[in-house]
Amino acid sequence: MTQPAYQRIADDLRRQIFGGQLAAGDKVPSRARLREQYDVSDQVAIQAVRLLISEGFLEARSGSGTYVRRKPTLKRLARSWYDTSGRTSSPFRTEMASQGRAGNWRVSSQTAAASPPVAERLDIAAGDPVMESRYTFLADDEPVMLSTSWEPLEITQGTPVMFPEEGPHAGAGVVARMREIGRHIETAQEVVTARPVLAVEADRLGEALGSVVMVIARTYATVDRPVETADIVVPVDRYELAYVIPVE
Template sequence: MGRPTYQRVADTLRQRIISGDYAPGDRLPSRQAVADEFKVGPRVAADAVQQLITEGYVISRTGSGTYVRPRAPVRRLTRSWYRENRPGSPFRADMAAQAVRGGWESASEPVPAPEAVAQRLAIEPGDEVMRTVYTFTGDGEPVMLSTSYEPLEITRGTEVVLPEDGVHAGRGVVERMGLIGHRITQADEVVRARPAQAEEADRLGIGRNAHVLVIQRTYCTEERPVETADIVVPPDRYELAYTMPVRQD
């Protein structure tokens, strides 16, 4: 069975955007002009344009028309032990290095560990963890999401139990854990791509069908994992740069 007509029209318009025939900021042809060009009805033309809006390629301005979404500059997120081991917030330092004002909003609450999180933290499903949900911003715009989990058996009753509250708020995981006697010696990361979930797309201001990179990160001491997080990055805004130490015995 062939693709619906509106999707075939959207495919052509999308390719024109990708190739630069329609540049960022250009006004897309009106729905009637699209219908005339592709010899389709107004409903099909409207559905094709709506598909591009949903995917984040174009934006609609009431009373003005539909415009190709401006492309945000691609910035770099550095993934390295040197980055994680410096004091303060690694994310904020990354942003400052690119003349961007980095910040975040967060909310923490104790929750039972889901099975997948428990496996990553080497604890039992249902054991209490502190879950912290972050929206990271650059110059006030959302650029990255993260959901972090820390076993409460480690942090309960300490001054770092709430990652973004108290005298040590805003410090990185490595620094915070070190303050309560847990020296992190290893960071494991697995990177994969997947379609953005609807809630993620809305928080990041991207199309519902857009893809994101997900970094599954786990910090470990020599004895055990002490934190794990899922970091969601839009690949059209950020590239990941890995720096790895090389040992020479």
């Protein structure tokens, strides 16, 4: 299949950005220059530039032109096997504190019916009641990542940890909260994939449409069953994941 001309131009400009020929802050060729260089119409040149703007590679400056976007310095998010020695603070706050940053979050929780994919991950029936919590995690008041978590209500209903961010154990993290009701988490499985950001996620994260995000599908389980699962969304242009795995 023949590649559309605007995609061919966008691919070439991407290669120049990745290869360093076009550095952050550099002005990209004008519409007229692209038209002449690639022997295309004005409309095709505009489409190519608009595609790269939507993907977050370029930014348009009114009255000045289009430039290679300066991306934030890549920061690391450590994914460590959970310390079971009795820690009761949030792993996210602990990680941000290690970077000298203030970690916090916004959250809303409500009961919901488990979708088929969530039910499969929690080993419950589709439609079973779960506590669904939607988080926006912040570092120094800037959005870092998003998370939607689900916990089976058959485990937590009527207990002090039913609402993750309310009650005496609010904000302690899943492992510590579950320990309070006699559920000792033994394993944490994480499956990492990548995809384009959704519009609602781009708005919450301050990302451009077309940007790529990592999605971590995490499931905590006791020796008997899964007790929580979550989808964690992380922008790839701002963060890298580092896994720390103990070797016996």
